[in-house]
Amino acid sequence: MSLLDVQGLTIRYGDETVVDGVNLFIDRGESVGLVGESGSGKSQSALAILGLLPRQAVASGSIEFDGQQILGASDSVLNALRARRIGIVFQDPMQALNPYLRIGAQLRQIPLTHKLRDKAEVDARVVEMLASVGLPDPQRQFRAYPHELSGGMRQRVMLASALIAEPDLLIADEPTTALDVTVQAQILDLLEDMRDNTALLLITHDLGIVAGHCEHTIVLDRGRLVEQGPTTSVFAAPSHAHTRALLAAAPRVDRGDVPEAVTGSTILSVGDAVVDYRDLQAVSKVSFSVKIGETVAVVGESGSGKSSLVRAMLGLVPMASGRVVYAGSTLEGPVEDRAQSQRRDLQLVFQDPVSALNPQMRVQTLVGEPLLVHEPQLSAAARAERVAAMLERVGLSRKFLRRFPHELSGGQAQRVAIARALILGPRVLVCDEAVAALDGSVRKQVLNVLRDVQADTGLSIIFISHDLAVVRSISHRVLVMYLGRLVEMADSETLFAAPKHPYTRALLDSVPVPDPVAMPKRAPLRGEVPSPVNPPSGCVFHPRCAKADARCGSKAPALRDVERTRVACHYPNA
Amino acid sequence: MLRYTLLRILGAIPTLLLVIALAFLMVHAAPGGPFDDERALPADVEANIAAAYHLDEPLPQQFLRYMSGLLQGDLGPSYRYRDYTVAELIGTAFPYSLKLGALAMALALLLGVTAGTVAALRQGTALDKVVMGFSMTGISIPVFVIAPVLVLFLAVKLQWLPAGWSGTTGMSRYLLPVITLALPQIAYIARLTRASMIDVLSRDFIRTAYAQGLGTVTVVRVHALKPAMLPVLSYMGPAIAAILTGSVVVEEIFGIPGLGQFFVRGALNRDYTLVLGIVVFYASLIVFLNLLVDILYGAIDPRVRYQ
Structure with missing residues (x-):
């Protein structure tokens, strides 16, 4: 049985269908890349998996996580799954972290809510987690506010929050889009190191990230799943025209024509x-x-x-x-x-x-x-x-x-x-x-x-x-x-x-x-x-x-x- | 931070000077004087009294005399309450006003924030509409209408609460005045809280908090309440001013011997020093409380830097 089994997921806002009959599976420990341009429905699908779609959205189909139906589940069922079984890293850590709260105060809520640690031990656990995502001086970061950290450090905090309850599935929604390319490389490597046996659903517009970090690739286009398969075969022999177009539009830093130098005044x-x-x-x-x-x-x-x-x-x-x-x-x-x-x-x-x-x-x-x-x-x-x-x-x-x-x-x-x-x-x-x-x-x-x-x-x-x-x-x-x-x-x-x-x-x-x-x-x-x-x-x-x-x-x-x-x-x- | 506080206090001095000068001009511009009575005094007695209180001096000189007293912490003698200095009068009256104002403010914050938060969480439902309807009514009806209506129903008809001040003791006599004074503020704070809570609840970090499995109560308590209070905190300055002016009317209606009542009497009697003293006192109080609000703002939003 798959860890995550999504069948015929359809999400509508009024007359507009943003996700249209998507099927996807993730096995334990597997890494899956979900690729698409803006408006392809990739982030909406991620929110649906956590039961976080806005009230106006109407979702149908089926999302089963470890046998538990998520669509239509009660808040208490969802709250028990969130963070504890499914962790998520959002795109922009400046927006996704609470700017009014110290980092420690935000992170300690998670083990407390899920009763993983009691009040006496929770702070030590948070500091330990901050250290493991490579934050220098974690004691100090525990007391820091998000705006006192760089973008890369904030995303490390976000990753710590997603993994602190040791979930079975980690969803990363454009986790490095707001970051510099060198920091992106660090965060992606950290993601690999940290996740261990946690399954990964990596959502991105960047084919390069999927190529480097996912075993399985799924391509979405305007809400529809157009292609899926092992990453090597999707990249080597894309079967759908949209995948080919995406690949053709992705510039490569390692090969391709370079404009010739201009001479003149x-x-x-x-x-x-x-x-x-x-x-x-x-x-x-x-x-x-x-x-x-x-x-x-x-x-x-x-x-x-x-x-x-x-x-x-x-x-x-x-x-x-x-x-x-x-x-x-x-x-x-x-x-x-x-x-x-x-x-x-x-x-x-x-x-x-x-x-x-x-x-x-x-x-x-x-x-x-x-x-x-x-x-x-x-x-x-x-x-x-x-x-x-x-x-x-x-x-x-x-x-x-x-x-x-x-x-x-x-x-x-x-x-x-x-x-x-x-x-x-x-x-x-x-x-x-x-x-x-x-x-x-x-x-x-x-x-x-x-x-x-x-x-x-x-x-x-x-x-x-x-x-x-x-x-x-x-x-x-x-x-x-x-x-x-x-x-x-x-x-x-x-x-x-x-x-x-x-x-x-x-x-x-x-x-x-x-x-x-x-x-x-x-x-x-x-x-x-x-x-x-x-x-x-x-x-x-x-x-x-x-x-x-x-x-x-x-x-x-x-x-x-x-x-x-x-x-x-x-x-x-x- | 200390530097900022000092600079703010220094910065308030011109404001206070302007307020005092305007108040001074206005009380003196009003026709009549502190010692006019229905029965006119003999001219020489009037001149003697005027000389004793320096009222025969030119206005600028009187102003300078008043200011030099003020700088020494002397608000002068009351012209009408003989044997009392203005400072003594403020000292006896202010505790009533303080109690009234503080209770009204506390009630307004408690009910306003609660109602606004509940309305925001139930946005668009019947409950939301009821809360917003009530608060629109509360904002629209002036204090001098609310007070008699409350008295009529709660005191006269139902006899639950005392209607006036005299002849009663204990906290129950504060209830009607406090409710009267707080009602418009409850309404306004509820609307402010609702709007800002809706805004905060739509932010990404709230989605993160939900994604961490936190329940609604925890999300609001831990993550949303602090930022949602920022607009309410900004409103505290004007709210304090509104409560102070409102208390003038409310004290008069309910017969509370507070500062507001002295202020009205002082103005009617041309008791120049009393009116000016209360103006100076209230203006300083408002400046101080606004400074407190600004400092609290920084405590809530860590990104605010004082320079």
Whole structure:
């Protein structure tokens, strides 16, 4: 008998069916990956297994856990199963942990509720659990509030809460989506180590994670189960068109074409940029340049200073020192002091289009608004024509003109944001994690739009991203930043074939590859990014570097050219 | 934290000064004076009295004289209650008002939070609608209507509770005034609690708590109550002010010898120092209680940093 046996699970919200006749089984100790894009019903299925669907949802079919029917079960039956038999890790640990309660106070409720420990012993059990998920100084974390921990540490706490009652099944719903790639690798490894004989249902949009961590794979598409089987065979010979499409849309960091380096004249250069915030330096003397028609990627973990760098360049945050030269003239001061022509030539697209677009404006107004400012002489008819043409350019028909942002999907909204940025014909487009929130297939479309516009107009793109697989597919050159410093810069071909900085290598190794056979040799990065308030001495990367020696701890390496790479490391070829 | 508290207290000084100046101007702007009577005094006697109380001086000078006394902690003598200083009057009256206000506040919090939480947990049901209906009524009806109606039914018709103050002893005489004063606050706090509880209950960390097998009571008690109380806590400042002003009316209606009654009498009698003294006292009290609310806010939400 399976541990979990789901038969014909159907979930409806009013007339809308979000899960449609899904069957799945999990045996004791087995690991199953549930893959799908947003709206595929994967999270809804997980909530149904715990009996946590919102009141409006109507579920039918059957969910049997160890012989116990879950659909329609009473609260007391469900409460006895939750945490004790089925543990869950949610996506965003900042939201999923109670920000008003100390971590110890949250976790101790679980053993107490399930009567696994009495009051005298429960705190010791929680501390023991915090230690086992790799939290340094667990006594102190017991007294800490969630906001005092980093994202990775919070997710460790979440994992501790899911496993503290030693469940038979662990559900992990996008457990690493909110985390940096290096931390993701640590959490996934921890998940493997910790779960022992606990069965795992791993829900994710990332085929790479499933390939690396699940024996069995299930693919959902718009609420329907379209494919399932052993992970190796699903990846080697996908039988359903949707699985093939998912695989095709998943960029790979380890293989595939890399755009060739661009030759030509420089349009924008940044020299020795420094950005200071109150008590920390976010960017320390970073220089780079962008050529006409070139895509330059800026990568690094959160806190690396990549967004601060481009924001200072655009004049959105003050630059403490350094210079920005655009097309022969110096850009100075905050953006509102810059000339109109300079402002129109540099445009920006943000990560979350829903909050970047004014919800009270229609697409027509949103995309046409920059024209009102920069080309006020344009007649309404001419402006409407330009807007329609621009929308078509990004692959949206005229029927979108009258829509409001909430009537758009994530991909459509991001295309509107791109159209708004491109309508003035800028020479440089800055994309700040512009495709990070999009599903694989939609991301592919948006990247194609950018490539097409670049091919037609010679647009230069600065592409900020934490996703190296996407970076590989679109950028000509890559800057790697760590704690505000530029640690490596090379054209994509060189960088992906022969990374020189140990940090770049670790980043590349941390990216999950959607191929269960070709899993790369793993050298996961230790620890987390140190605080920029008090950066380490010498090479700022040395505390996390496997190759560091005494010299690295005392002397900061200068940027230098090694072969075709500019790198800041004492031992670039080690 | 200490620094923050000190800065807040310093920051309240201009507010207090402004309140005192406005109150000073307003009591003096009102026609008549403290020693006017139905029977006019001889002109020379009136002049003597005015000179004795410095009422013949120009207004700015009187103000400075009052302020310098205030800085030495002296609220001055009452003009009408001869032989009493204002401080003594406040000292005898305030305990009644404090008891009335504190009991009303406690009752409002207890019933308001309970009703609001129950309504939130039963959102959309008949129970929810009944609670919200009652609270809408409670907010809409003014204190001076509630008081006579309560007196009519609970005291006169049913004779459960004493109708007035005089001739009664013990806690029972506080009941009607406290209920009268608390009713609008119960209603408002219930609505606030319901809205914020519904918001908190929809947050992800509540789903996590349910996913850990915690029952509804534990989820509310351990996880939801603290954050749901934040808007209620913010309302405590205005609520305290509302209870203080409400107590002026309620004390008058029920004949309670509290500060509110002295305030009304003082204003009617042009007892300048008494009115000003009560204004200064109440204003300081409100500033202090608001500061307390802000500090408590930080205790509930650990992400709040005082700078």
